[in-house]
Amino acid sequence: MPRPSRWPEVMAAAAKVFRAKGYHAATLEDVADEVGMLKGSLYNYITSKEELLFAVVRPPAEQLLEQTRALVAAEGTAPGKVVAIARVHAGVLAEHFVYAAVYVHEIAGMGRYPEWAAMDHEYVELVRAVLAAGVAEGSLRDDLDVRTAGHVLIGSLNWLTRWWDPDGPASAEEMADRVSATFLDGSRSRPAR
Amino acid sequence: MPRPSRWPEVMAAAAKVFRAKGYHAATLEDVADEVGMLKGSLYNYITSKEELLFAVVRPPAEQLLEQTRALVAAEGTAPGKVVAIARVHAGVLAEHFVYAAVYVHEIAGMGRYPEWAAMDHEYVELVRAVLAAGVAEGSLRDDLDVRTAGHVLIGSLNWLTRWWDPDGPASAEEMADRVSATFLDGSRSRPAR
Secondary structure, eight states: OOOOTTHHHHHHHHHHHHHHHOTTTOOHHHHHHHHTSOHHHHTTTOSSHHHHHHHHHHHHHHHHHHHHHHHHHSSOOHHHHHHHHHHHHHHHHHHTHHHHHHHHHHTTTTOOOHHHHHHHHHHHHHHHHHHHHHHHHTSBOTTOOHHHHHHHHHHHHHTHHHHOOTTSSSOHHHHHHHHHHHHHHOSBOOOOO | OOOOTTHHHHHHHHHHHHHHHOTTTOOHHHHHHHHTSOHHHHTTTOSSHHHHHHHHHHHHHHHHHHHHHHHHHSSOOHHHHHHHHHHHHHHHHHHTHHHHHHHHHHTTTTOOOHHHHHHHHHHHHHHHHHHHHHHHHTSBOTTOOHHHHHHHHHHHHHTHHHHOOTTSSSOHHHHHHHHHHHHHHOSBOOOOO
């Protein structure tokens, strides 16, 4: 529906309330109070709390998907693309932390919202295609279980929302590089060659 | 409080309702309906939905912690302990899937329930101690970021609740071994020696 003029305020208030109380505990009344409007007026903007959730998480989810599509389509080998995927993923988390954390918590892999399943699925498939290409080109191990590995990478990145503070000392790029280094080279020490 | 005799039924009903509707959408009335008792009678067993959540997730959480404590204290090198941690973790997920998924979703790393923070923290520290010992003994890379690596391992394992079907063809042990292999040896192919 067309959004009246206070829509950006409504989105910001919703993010603030979702962060403070959690999506499920938050009510549309809390959001209306935060904006300073009557709950009835909020219905000019959205018809349900779920619609507000989707409005809040859609921009970062689309940004992640667009940037990932572009880097997957670009020239390059799989290990370089894994590093790039991790940087895009952590960068989107950092830039939209509250919204992205809500996405990870409520939507990713949950299968609860059919309209989001396609988006979620496309992202998993993009990551998996990079890994499969890496196995085919010989840059990744030929015994790699591509399905599990894709979820290990995505899960490790999404798990950043549970322990990493994007306002702390480690930047998104640093965190991305640490996660992708473990994913690519593992943690076991290697005999000196 | 002392639990009257239908307590196991209440727990099973709560797990079923939490799985079907999600913890937040589920009500104590739903649980009472599932058991076939009045909501008022449910208050002989618990005083809040949150108390029911904790009762439901406590046994698998304690099992994970006890088994992990034991294997960390045992003899052995870090890579072997990483494999063992992954097997214990995936095994507890498989055995108590609904309960464990609720723990991962609502509690792990969320910092929302102070009484659970100590348990959550102890598990993270146990994993980290194994990795730090591995770096010290030389079995793990000397440039390993132990804090990040611990969360990468735990996050990859917890993320199984979002995509792995414990009743499907891949057993918990197989999944654990795939996750720990990626964690230890990475995904990049190695030059033949």
